[in-house]
Amino acid sequence: MRAVLVRKASDILLKGDGNYAYFGGVPHLISNPPPEAFGHSVHKDQPIDAPLFAHYGNSRPHASAHAGMGELLPGEFVRGKHGNLAYHSDGFNHYHGHDGVWHHLGEALERAGITDLTAEDNELRELAQNLGLQDILSTEWLTRGHISIDDLHPAGRRLRGRGGDMIGPDGQLPDSHISNAPGDVAHSPAFNKIQSWEVAQHFPDLMHYKLATQRSGNLETKRSARGHIKEAMKRAAENPDIIPDVMVPINTAQTGGGTNYSMQPLGTVLQNEEMLKNLIDELGSTSALTALFGRLKSGGTKRPNSGARIFNHLLDAFGGDPDEEGNRSQYDMLLQHSIQGEHVPLEPEFMSGAGQNKHVSMKKV
Numbered sequence: 193m194r195a196v197l198v199r200k201a202s203d204i205l206l207k208g209d210g211n212y213a214y215f216g217g218v219p220h221l222i223s224n225p226p227p228e229a230f231g232h233s234v235h236k237d238q239p240i241d242a243p244l245f246a247h248y249g250n251s252r253p254h255a256s257a258h259a260g261m262g263e264l265l266p267g268e269f270v271r272g273k274h275g276n277l278a279y280h281s282d283g284f285n286h287y288h289g290h291d292g293v294w295h296h297l298g299e300a301l302e303r304a305g306i307t308d309l310t311a312e313d314n315e316l317r318e319l320a321q322n323l324g325l326q327d328i329l330s331t332e333w334l335t336r337g338h339i340s341i342d343d344l345h346p347a348g349r350r351l352r353g354r355g356g357d358m359i360g361p362d363g364q365l366p367d368s369h370i371s372n373a374p375g376d377v378a379h380s381p382a383f384n385k386i387q388s389w390e391v392a393q394h395f396p397d398l399m400h401y402k403l404a405t406q407r408s409g410n411l412e413t414k415r416s417a418r419g420h421i422k423e424a425m426k427r428a429a430e431n432p433d434i435i436p437d438v439m440v441p442i443n444t445a446q447t448g449g450g451t452n453y454s455m456q457p458l459g460t461v462l463q464n465e466e467m468l469k470n471l472i473d474e475l476g477s478t479s480a481l482t483a484l485f486g487r488l489k490s491g492g493t494k495r496p497n498s499g500a501r502i503f504n505h506l507l508d509a510f511g512g513d514p515d516e517e518g519n520r521s522q523y524d525m526l527l528q529h530s531i532q533g534e535h536v537p538l539e540p541e542f543m544s545g546a547g548q549n550k551h552v553s554m555k556k557v
Contacts, residue, residue, distance in 0.1 A: 210351030211260070211341045214374055215251035219365060222249030222341070222348065223260025233269050235277070240269065243279050245345040246286040274298025284346040292343040293333055300325040347374040388484050395480050399502055402477040413486030414472050419542025420485060425462060435459045442467050443474055 213222045222245055229242035247254070248262030267281030276294035278285035287295055297316070304325055317334050332338045341348035351357055351365075428435050439455040461467045475481040479499045482488055488499035496504070 211245070212349055212351070213245065213249055213341070213345050214347040215248060218251070219349075220249045220251040220262075221260040222247070222262065222345075224258065226254045226256070226261055226264050228264045232264075235269060241288075242267070243286040243288050243344060245341055245348055246279050246281060272298075274302075286346070287344045289339040289344065292339060296328060296331070296333075296343060297325075300328045303327065392480065392484055395483065396502075396506065399479040399483060399499075410476070410482060410486055413482050414476055415542055416538070417472050417475075417481060417485040418468070419538035420536060421462060421468065422542070423536060423538065428459075428462075432459070435462065440471065442470055444470070 211222050212219045214220075225242065225244055225247055229244075229247065231239040232242040233240050242264060246265045246267065248265065249260055250262065252263045254261045254263055265279075265281040265286070267279050267286070270278055270280045270285075272278040272285060272291070272295055274295055274297075276287070276291040276298070278287055278291060278295070280286075285295075293316075297320075300320070301323070304323065306323060317329070320329055320334065328334055331343075332340055333343060340350050342350060424434070436458060438458050440458050440461055441453045442456045442461060444452050444454055456467060461471055472481070479488065479502055482497075482499050488503060
Protein backbone atom coordinates (compact mmCIF):
# COMPACT_ATOMS: atom_id res chain seq x y z
CA MET A 193 0.00 0.00 0.00
CA ARG A 194 1.08 3.58 -0.60
CA ALA A 195 2.56 4.97 2.62
CA VAL A 196 2.36 8.53 3.89
CA LEU A 197 4.52 9.46 6.87
CA VAL A 198 2.97 11.91 9.30
CA ARG A 199 5.31 13.26 11.96
CA LYS A 200 3.82 14.07 15.36
CA ALA A 201 6.24 15.11 18.11
CA SER A 202 8.79 12.28 18.28
CA ASP A 203 6.43 9.64 16.86
CA ILE A 204 5.90 8.67 13.22
CA LEU A 205 2.50 7.39 12.12
CA LEU A 206 2.32 5.17 9.04
CA LYS A 207 -0.92 5.48 7.09
CA GLY A 208 -1.78 3.38 4.01
CA ASP A 209 -4.71 4.23 1.78
CA GLY A 210 -5.41 0.55 0.99
CA ASN A 211 -6.80 0.97 -2.55
CA TYR A 212 -6.20 -1.72 -5.13
CA ALA A 213 -7.73 -2.77 -8.45
CA TYR A 214 -7.75 -5.92 -10.56
CA PHE A 215 -6.00 -5.96 -13.92
CA GLY A 216 -5.86 -9.26 -15.78
CA GLY A 217 -7.42 -10.99 -12.77
CA VAL A 218 -4.56 -9.91 -10.46
CA PRO A 219 -4.92 -7.24 -7.69
CA HIS A 220 -2.52 -4.30 -7.91
CA LEU A 221 -1.95 -1.27 -5.71
CA ILE A 222 -3.53 1.87 -7.12
CA SER A 223 -3.12 5.39 -5.73
CA ASN A 224 -2.89 8.89 -7.22
CA PRO A 225 -3.63 9.60 -10.89
CA PRO A 226 -0.81 10.43 -13.33
CA PRO A 227 -0.26 14.02 -14.54
CA GLU A 228 -1.89 13.15 -17.87
CA ALA A 229 -5.22 12.74 -16.08
CA PHE A 230 -5.52 16.46 -15.34
CA GLY A 231 -7.35 18.53 -17.94
CA HIS A 232 -7.81 15.37 -19.97
CA SER A 233 -10.94 16.47 -21.85
CA VAL A 234 -13.32 19.39 -22.34
CA HIS A 235 -16.87 19.21 -21.02
CA LYS A 236 -19.29 22.12 -21.48
CA ASP A 237 -16.38 24.30 -22.61
CA GLN A 238 -14.50 23.54 -19.39
CA PRO A 239 -11.49 21.26 -18.88
CA ILE A 240 -12.30 18.06 -17.01
CA ASP A 241 -9.92 15.60 -15.35
CA ALA A 242 -10.00 11.87 -15.86
CA PRO A 243 -11.42 10.11 -12.78
CA LEU A 244 -9.13 9.50 -9.83
CA PHE A 245 -8.62 5.77 -10.42
CA ALA A 246 -8.77 5.67 -14.23
CA HIS A 247 -5.21 4.41 -14.52
CA TYR A 248 -3.32 1.12 -14.38
CA GLY A 249 -1.82 1.47 -10.91
CA ASN A 250 1.10 -0.84 -10.21
CA SER A 251 0.12 -3.18 -13.04
CA ARG A 252 1.62 -0.70 -15.50
CA PRO A 253 3.62 1.85 -13.47
CA HIS A 254 3.93 5.46 -14.56
CA ALA A 255 7.35 6.77 -15.56
CA SER A 256 7.37 9.03 -12.48
CA ALA A 257 7.75 5.85 -10.35
CA HIS A 258 5.31 7.03 -7.66
CA ALA A 259 3.96 4.03 -5.74
CA GLY A 260 0.58 2.98 -7.11
CA MET A 261 0.55 5.58 -9.90
CA GLY A 262 0.02 3.94 -13.27
CA GLU A 263 -0.28 4.97 -16.87
CA LEU A 264 -3.58 6.60 -17.79
CA LEU A 265 -6.27 4.29 -19.12
CA PRO A 266 -7.16 5.29 -22.68
CA GLY A 267 -10.78 6.38 -22.86
CA GLU A 268 -13.33 9.11 -23.39
CA PHE A 269 -16.20 10.68 -21.48
CA VAL A 270 -19.70 9.46 -22.28
CA ARG A 271 -23.14 9.76 -20.74
CA GLY A 272 -24.07 6.81 -18.52
CA LYS A 273 -27.50 5.24 -18.80
CA HIS A 274 -28.69 7.25 -15.79
CA GLY A 275 -27.51 10.57 -17.21
CA ASN A 276 -24.30 10.66 -15.19
CA LEU A 277 -20.93 11.37 -16.75
CA ALA A 278 -18.64 8.35 -17.15
CA TYR A 279 -15.10 7.80 -18.38
CA HIS A 280 -15.41 4.83 -20.73
CA SER A 281 -12.35 2.63 -21.18
CA ASP A 282 -12.13 -0.86 -22.63
CA GLY A 283 -15.80 -1.62 -22.09
CA PHE A 284 -15.97 -0.33 -18.48
CA ASN A 285 -16.99 2.95 -16.88
CA HIS A 286 -15.01 4.93 -14.30
CA TYR A 287 -16.55 7.77 -12.32
CA HIS A 288 -15.86 10.97 -10.47
CA GLY A 289 -17.30 10.99 -6.95
CA HIS A 290 -20.67 12.62 -7.59
CA ASP A 291 -21.16 10.61 -10.80
CA GLY A 292 -20.43 7.40 -8.88
CA VAL A 293 -23.20 8.24 -6.39
CA TRP A 294 -25.52 9.16 -9.25
CA HIS A 295 -24.79 5.86 -10.99
CA HIS A 296 -25.44 3.72 -7.88
CA LEU A 297 -28.63 5.61 -7.07
CA GLY A 298 -29.84 5.06 -10.62
CA GLU A 299 -29.04 1.34 -10.38
CA ALA A 300 -30.96 1.09 -7.10
CA LEU A 301 -33.99 2.84 -8.63
CA GLU A 302 -33.85 0.48 -11.60
CA ARG A 303 -33.73 -2.59 -9.35
CA ALA A 304 -36.74 -1.24 -7.47
CA GLY A 305 -38.63 -0.74 -10.74
CA ILE A 306 -38.94 3.04 -10.22
CA THR A 307 -38.87 4.86 -13.56
CA ASP A 308 -41.11 7.90 -13.08
CA LEU A 309 -39.27 9.73 -10.29
CA THR A 310 -39.83 13.49 -10.17
CA ALA A 311 -37.47 15.96 -8.53
CA GLU A 312 -38.13 16.68 -4.86
CA ASP A 313 -36.31 18.78 -2.29
CA ASN A 314 -35.11 15.86 -0.14
CA GLU A 315 -31.80 14.82 1.30
CA LEU A 316 -30.39 11.80 -0.51
CA ARG A 317 -30.74 9.49 2.49
CA GLU A 318 -34.33 10.61 3.10
CA LEU A 319 -35.10 10.02 -0.57
CA ALA A 320 -33.65 6.49 -0.43
CA GLN A 321 -35.65 5.72 2.72
CA ASN A 322 -38.89 7.06 1.27
CA LEU A 323 -38.43 5.02 -1.90
CA GLY A 324 -37.52 1.86 0.01
CA LEU A 325 -34.06 1.52 -1.53
CA GLN A 326 -32.85 -0.77 1.25
CA ASP A 327 -29.81 -2.05 -0.66
CA ILE A 328 -28.10 1.35 -0.61
CA LEU A 329 -29.15 2.64 2.82
CA SER A 330 -26.06 1.11 4.44
CA THR A 331 -23.54 2.26 1.83
CA GLU A 332 -20.60 4.29 3.11
CA TRP A 333 -21.29 7.20 0.79
CA LEU A 334 -24.83 7.50 2.10
CA THR A 335 -24.21 6.92 5.81
CA ARG A 336 -20.87 8.69 6.26
CA GLY A 337 -20.43 10.82 3.19
CA HIS A 338 -17.30 8.88 2.17
CA ILE A 339 -16.83 7.88 -1.45
CA SER A 340 -14.70 4.79 -2.01
CA ILE A 341 -12.88 3.24 -4.96
CA ASP A 342 -15.57 0.53 -4.86
CA ASP A 343 -18.03 3.15 -6.15
CA LEU A 344 -15.76 4.63 -8.82
CA HIS A 345 -13.77 1.78 -10.35
CA PRO A 346 -15.38 -1.32 -11.96
CA ALA A 347 -12.81 -3.65 -10.36
CA GLY A 348 -11.53 -1.54 -7.46
CA ARG A 349 -11.57 -2.38 -3.77
CA ARG A 350 -10.43 -0.71 -0.55
CA LEU A 351 -8.81 -2.22 2.54
CA ARG A 352 -10.17 -0.38 5.56
CA GLY A 353 -7.22 -1.24 7.80
CA ARG A 354 -9.20 -2.44 10.81
CA GLY A 355 -10.56 -5.73 12.12
CA GLY A 356 -10.03 -8.44 9.55
CA ASP A 357 -9.92 -5.96 6.65
CA MET A 358 -6.14 -5.80 6.36
CA ILE A 359 -3.35 -7.28 4.28
CA GLY A 360 -2.01 -10.50 5.83
CA PRO A 361 1.57 -10.98 7.07
CA ASP A 362 2.61 -12.51 3.74
CA GLY A 363 0.87 -9.87 1.62
CA GLN A 364 -2.32 -11.88 1.03
CA LEU A 365 -5.75 -10.29 0.70
CA PRO A 366 -8.24 -10.92 3.54
CA ASP A 367 -10.78 -13.67 2.93
CA SER A 368 -13.71 -11.25 2.64
CA HIS A 369 -12.04 -9.56 -0.34
CA ILE A 370 -11.41 -12.86 -2.09
CA SER A 371 -15.00 -14.01 -1.56
CA ASN A 372 -16.35 -10.68 -2.86
CA ALA A 373 -13.96 -10.14 -5.77
CA PRO A 374 -15.37 -8.64 -8.99
CA GLY A 375 -17.50 -10.97 -11.05
CA ASP A 376 -14.87 -11.68 -13.70
CA VAL A 377 -12.19 -12.59 -11.13
CA ALA A 378 -11.94 -16.25 -10.06
CA HIS A 379 -9.69 -17.04 -7.08
CA SER A 380 -11.04 -20.62 -6.99
CA PRO A 381 -10.12 -21.53 -3.37
CA ALA A 382 -9.95 -25.23 -2.57
CA PHE A 383 -12.04 -24.77 0.60
CA ASN A 384 -14.48 -21.88 0.31
CA LYS A 385 -16.56 -20.07 2.95
CA ILE A 386 -15.76 -22.37 5.85
CA GLN A 387 -18.22 -22.00 8.73
CA SER A 388 -17.56 -23.11 12.30
CA TRP A 389 -20.62 -25.39 12.42
CA GLU A 390 -19.45 -27.22 9.28
CA VAL A 391 -16.17 -28.13 10.97
CA ALA A 392 -17.69 -29.01 14.37
CA GLN A 393 -18.29 -32.65 13.38
CA HIS A 394 -14.53 -33.01 12.92
CA PHE A 395 -13.58 -31.71 16.36
CA PRO A 396 -11.37 -34.15 18.29
CA ASP A 397 -12.88 -35.66 21.43
CA LEU A 398 -10.75 -33.59 23.79
CA MET A 399 -12.54 -30.42 22.62
CA HIS A 400 -15.77 -31.83 24.07
CA TYR A 401 -14.32 -32.52 27.52
CA LYS A 402 -15.27 -30.23 30.39
CA LEU A 403 -12.23 -28.39 31.65
CA ALA A 404 -11.81 -27.54 35.33
CA THR A 405 -10.06 -24.29 34.40
CA GLN A 406 -12.98 -23.18 32.23
CA ARG A 407 -15.86 -23.43 34.65
CA SER A 408 -18.52 -21.22 33.14
CA GLY A 409 -17.19 -20.21 29.72
CA ASN A 410 -16.60 -16.85 28.13
CA LEU A 411 -19.56 -14.47 28.49
CA GLU A 412 -19.26 -13.21 24.91
CA THR A 413 -19.17 -16.77 23.59
CA LYS A 414 -22.35 -17.65 25.47
CA ARG A 415 -24.05 -14.45 24.30
CA SER A 416 -23.09 -15.31 20.74
CA ALA A 417 -24.42 -18.85 21.20
CA ARG A 418 -27.81 -17.53 22.36
CA GLY A 419 -27.96 -15.18 19.39
CA HIS A 420 -27.17 -17.89 16.86
CA ILE A 421 -29.67 -20.27 18.44
CA LYS A 422 -32.33 -17.56 18.29
CA GLU A 423 -31.67 -17.08 14.57
CA ALA A 424 -31.83 -20.85 14.05
CA MET A 425 -35.16 -21.04 15.87
CA LYS A 426 -36.61 -18.46 13.45
CA ARG A 427 -35.84 -20.88 10.64
CA ALA A 428 -37.15 -23.80 12.68
CA ALA A 429 -40.52 -22.04 12.94
CA GLU A 430 -40.87 -22.57 9.18
CA ASN A 431 -39.11 -25.93 9.06
CA PRO A 432 -39.22 -27.80 12.41
CA ASP A 433 -37.34 -30.77 10.92
CA ILE A 434 -34.03 -28.90 11.11
CA ILE A 435 -33.94 -29.56 14.89
CA PRO A 436 -32.54 -33.07 15.51
CA ASP A 437 -34.86 -35.44 17.35
CA VAL A 438 -32.43 -36.22 20.18
CA MET A 439 -32.42 -36.16 23.98
CA VAL A 440 -29.91 -34.03 25.87
CA PRO A 441 -28.95 -34.03 29.57
CA ILE A 442 -30.02 -30.93 31.50
CA ASN A 443 -28.72 -30.21 34.98
CA THR A 444 -31.82 -28.81 36.68
CA ALA A 445 -29.89 -28.22 39.93
CA GLN A 446 -27.15 -26.22 38.21
CA THR A 447 -28.15 -22.83 39.58
CA GLY A 448 -27.89 -24.18 43.12
CA GLY A 449 -24.45 -25.63 42.52
CA GLY A 450 -25.66 -29.24 42.56
CA THR A 451 -26.19 -31.92 39.94
CA ASN A 452 -29.55 -33.38 39.01
CA TYR A 453 -29.55 -34.38 35.35
CA SER A 454 -32.65 -35.30 33.40
CA MET A 455 -32.95 -36.15 29.72
CA GLN A 456 -34.99 -33.63 27.72
CA PRO A 457 -35.85 -33.32 23.99
CA LEU A 458 -33.50 -30.85 22.30
CA GLY A 459 -36.42 -29.02 20.67
CA THR A 460 -38.00 -28.45 24.10
CA VAL A 461 -34.72 -27.23 25.60
CA LEU A 462 -34.12 -24.71 22.80
CA GLN A 463 -37.54 -23.13 23.39
CA ASN A 464 -37.21 -22.91 27.18
CA GLU A 465 -35.10 -19.97 28.40
CA GLU A 466 -34.06 -21.57 31.69
CA MET A 467 -33.13 -24.95 30.22
CA LEU A 468 -31.32 -23.27 27.31
CA LYS A 469 -29.27 -21.19 29.75
CA ASN A 470 -28.40 -24.33 31.71
CA LEU A 471 -27.35 -26.11 28.51
CA ILE A 472 -25.12 -23.25 27.33
CA ASP A 473 -23.57 -22.86 30.80
CA GLU A 474 -22.86 -26.59 30.87
CA LEU A 475 -21.25 -26.57 27.43
CA GLY A 476 -19.42 -23.35 28.23
CA SER A 477 -16.72 -25.33 30.03
CA THR A 478 -15.76 -27.09 26.75
CA SER A 479 -13.54 -25.78 23.97
CA ALA A 480 -16.08 -27.04 21.44
CA LEU A 481 -18.63 -24.34 22.33
CA THR A 482 -15.92 -21.66 22.13
CA ALA A 483 -14.86 -22.93 18.71
CA LEU A 484 -18.44 -22.96 17.50
CA PHE A 485 -19.58 -19.55 18.74
CA GLY A 486 -16.57 -17.64 20.05
CA ARG A 487 -12.86 -17.13 19.63
CA LEU A 488 -11.03 -20.43 19.89
CA LYS A 489 -7.54 -18.98 20.28
CA SER A 490 -6.75 -16.22 22.76
CA GLY A 491 -4.25 -15.34 25.46
CA GLY A 492 -1.25 -14.92 23.17
CA THR A 493 1.91 -17.02 23.43
CA LYS A 494 2.49 -16.42 27.14
CA ARG A 495 -0.94 -17.41 28.46
CA PRO A 496 -2.74 -19.34 25.70
CA ASN A 497 -6.26 -20.43 26.53
CA SER A 498 -7.30 -24.08 26.33
CA GLY A 499 -8.47 -23.71 22.72
CA ALA A 500 -5.11 -22.32 21.66
CA ARG A 501 -3.30 -25.17 23.40
CA ILE A 502 -5.54 -27.74 21.70
CA PHE A 503 -4.97 -26.13 18.29
CA ASN A 504 -1.21 -26.10 18.83
CA HIS A 505 -1.41 -29.78 19.79
CA LEU A 506 -3.29 -30.56 16.56
CA LEU A 507 -0.74 -28.60 14.55
CA ASP A 508 2.12 -30.51 16.17
CA ALA A 509 0.34 -33.84 15.60
CA PHE A 510 -0.71 -33.31 11.98
CA GLY A 511 1.15 -30.25 10.70
CA GLY A 512 4.69 -31.57 10.95
CA ASP A 513 7.64 -30.85 13.22
CA PRO A 514 7.99 -27.04 13.62
CA ASP A 515 11.74 -27.42 14.13
CA GLU A 516 12.21 -28.95 10.67
CA GLU A 517 12.43 -26.28 7.98
CA GLY A 518 9.65 -26.52 5.41
CA ASN A 519 7.91 -29.38 7.21
CA ARG A 520 4.69 -27.40 7.52
CA SER A 521 4.65 -26.33 3.90
CA GLN A 522 1.56 -28.43 3.13
CA TYR A 523 -0.42 -26.85 5.96
CA ASP A 524 0.71 -23.36 4.97
CA MET A 525 -0.20 -24.03 1.34
CA LEU A 526 -3.67 -25.34 2.18
CA LEU A 527 -4.28 -22.37 4.46
CA GLN A 528 -3.66 -20.01 1.53
CA HIS A 529 -6.38 -21.82 -0.44
CA SER A 530 -8.99 -21.80 2.34
CA ILE A 531 -11.53 -19.01 2.80
CA GLN A 532 -13.46 -18.32 5.98
CA GLY A 533 -17.23 -17.93 5.89
CA GLU A 534 -19.15 -14.76 6.63
CA HIS A 535 -20.63 -14.03 10.03
CA VAL A 536 -24.34 -14.56 10.58
CA PRO A 537 -26.02 -11.19 11.31
CA LEU A 538 -27.26 -11.21 14.90
CA GLU A 539 -29.53 -8.91 16.84
CA PRO A 540 -27.50 -6.11 18.54
CA GLU A 541 -27.88 -7.54 22.05
CA PHE A 542 -26.10 -10.72 20.95
CA MET A 543 -23.28 -9.13 19.02
CA SER A 544 -19.92 -10.20 20.40
CA GLY A 545 -17.65 -7.62 18.78
CA ALA A 546 -15.06 -7.79 16.03
CA GLY A 547 -12.79 -9.94 18.19
CA GLN A 548 -14.95 -13.04 17.72
CA ASN A 549 -13.03 -14.80 15.01
CA LYS A 550 -14.60 -18.25 14.95
CA HIS A 551 -14.60 -18.78 11.17
CA VAL A 552 -10.93 -17.75 10.89
CA SER A 553 -10.00 -20.37 13.50
CA MET A 554 -12.11 -22.99 11.75
CA LYS A 555 -10.34 -22.29 8.47
CA LYS A 556 -7.07 -23.14 10.25
CA VAL A 557 -8.57 -26.28 11.81
